[in-house]
Amino acid sequence: MIDVAIARIEAVLLAAGVLLMAVNTMANVVGRYVLGESIFFSEELNQALIILITFAGISYAARHGRHIRMSAFFDAAQFRWRKALMIAIAVVTAAIMFLLTWYSFDYLLTQMRRGRLLPALQIPQWWIIVWVPLGFFLTGLQYTLAAIKNLIDPNIWLSTSTLEGYDTSAEEEV
Template identity: 60%
Template structure:
């Protein structure tokens, strides 16, 4: 996927699945861009305040903590959608086309199951933090609001891997994600 293609993502999935995939992609892209810009702005303002006025913003660290969690867990779904996760592919690359296709479907389904399991456990953690009623010292709001992005990020990533499995099961090509073809696909050995 080139830089110009990644600016405006359109899912290759059919019907409602494609519309939902495209909508989630736009939301993730907005969250990531906004989060990175806000973190940079917050850090710059804090540095100027510290060196220019002798005192930094007392809440700056908490804001950056919130933004790091948001960016991380919005980013895992984004990376899955664009086929950007790290892959160990030595054995996979040696397989024939049909073997790679089957392995890619299995990888996608197993990864989706792991993501949903992590979403469940992180949801349980968010509930436990909610029940304790802990608050951020500087900003004064409940900490569980920060961590709500963790189960959401895992769930969205799980959905993305299920969509990748679906795309591979219904398409003649091999896809790393719903819109990214496997670049190692050997077209002459597809039979």
């Protein structure tokens, strides 16, 4: 239930972030070329949205098994080796994501102590950085769950919801 709620929040954040960035950019272009005035906070807002989209997106991609993979050796291996590789990949990636969570959280605390404000928006700088450790943590959690699923299920899972393999149903119909 919690995982479903997090998935919905990620999807809403991604969709809203992309739409807001598009609207902000278009409004700034119209303002600049039609009205002769740029929106003074447009660049800062887009930077904040890029951070949000990037770090909400890495968790979303991990949840759906959509990260870029170099799988030539993986695809050529026998089933039991692919299974072991998938577990190792998920565990190592989760560990790296949790390490990055730690470092980015430390950076977030440093920025909070400094008390800097964004020049145009006049909001604390750490408000936009908060998505970095959160995104790394949720991604690490997704890879941990994928490792667990691979340990208890006989199939190979790229994520908790995505089975490994190619869809051959279209080829079979031909």
